[in-house]
Amino acid sequence: MPQAQIIDGKEIANSVRDDITHRAAQLLEATGKRPGLAVVLVGEDPASQVYVRNKDRAAEACGFHSVKHTLAADTSEADVLALVSQLNEDEEIHGILVQLPLPGHIDESKVLRLIRPEKDVDGFHPVNVGLLTAGERASALVPCTPAGSLVLLKRTLGDTLSGLNAVVVGRSNIVGKPMASLLLQESCTVTIAHSRTKDLPAIVKAADIVVAAVGRPEMVKGDWIKPGATVIDVGINRIPAPEKGEGKTRLVGDVAFDQAVDHVGAITPVPGGVGPMTIAMLMANTLTAARRLMNLPEDQ
Ligand code: NDP
Secondary structure (H helix, E strand, O other): OOOOEEOOHHHHHHHHHHHHHHHHHHHHHHHOOOOEEEEEEEOOOHHHHHHHHHHHHHHHHOOOEEEEEEEOOOOOHHHHHHHHHHHHHOOOOOEEEEOOOOOOOOOHHHHHHHOOHHHEOOOOOHHHHHHHHOOOHHHOOOOHHHHHHHHHHHHHHOOOOOOOEEEEEOOOOOOHHHHHHHHHHOOOEEEEEOOOOOOHHHHHHOOOEEEEOOOOOOOEOHHHOOOOOEEEEOOOEEEEOHHHOOOOEEEEOOEOHHHHOOOOOEEOOOOOOHHHHHHHHHHHHHHHHHHHHOOOOOOO
């Protein structure tokens, strides 16, 4: 069996970002306005700091107006809510992203629900969740990781996924559930698996498309996957890598890549697969939000 096509998420993300940069420049020329993204970070979680820095840099590289709000870990819930309210009103800001997780004393859902749905570029507000679930994707803002995963699938398999069997392993609100909604809208036959699923290997085996979003290193074994299937590995897991030296680590996905790569049709690597697409889709959502808030058609 030939080796799988390795889906180059970095390259595809770069092409999406180039397109957004071009469209943002056109918007600036036509209206004098830039898409504006505000990212809010509460506390000093090192991983969150890296994510926020990357998002801020990406927004600047796309020619956006980018604002970063870094608040101390002990900032009160009331102050975070006040900042979100202020950003809701700010005409230069079209996208608001509150980096999760928030410190324990802040009610995450209260903060996310306060974000104006039109500016909710993470797509976590119940209004956007509802629109996506109701099949009204055209007026929703869709969570970035599943939206990016769908772009990777379409660039690999073509625009029509209709009739394919898809299995999504994981049912989180951030990845699994919206991914399943998107695939259902593409007319896939969708199975959502989770920690209580019986005989997961048999369920995975029936799938033409496998999306793994579990958060368990290399849990989906190569021989579970049907030959020729397309695999999107959302998982990002850091594991010890003694071969690189004492105390060193490396990133792996939720799929045992080395076992799968010799018989699946196509597979995303970790890193360099879904990860870069998440940020690219955040930029896409911000541009979409900006055009909608300016009452401009979206597809230009
Ligand atoms: P969650 O922890 O919120 O959800 C994990 C899901 O996996 C749950 O639905 C859980 O089931 C299910 N699960 C856990 N163990 C098993 C098992 N043994 N068999 C089957 N299902 C299982 O994680 P997220 O969805 O937030 O993230 C998943 C992964 O994706 C993580 O590695 C995360 O780092 C990565 N990620 C990557 C992003 C990117 O940009 N590439 C962005 C977001 C996440 P149950 O509901 O029953 O508990």
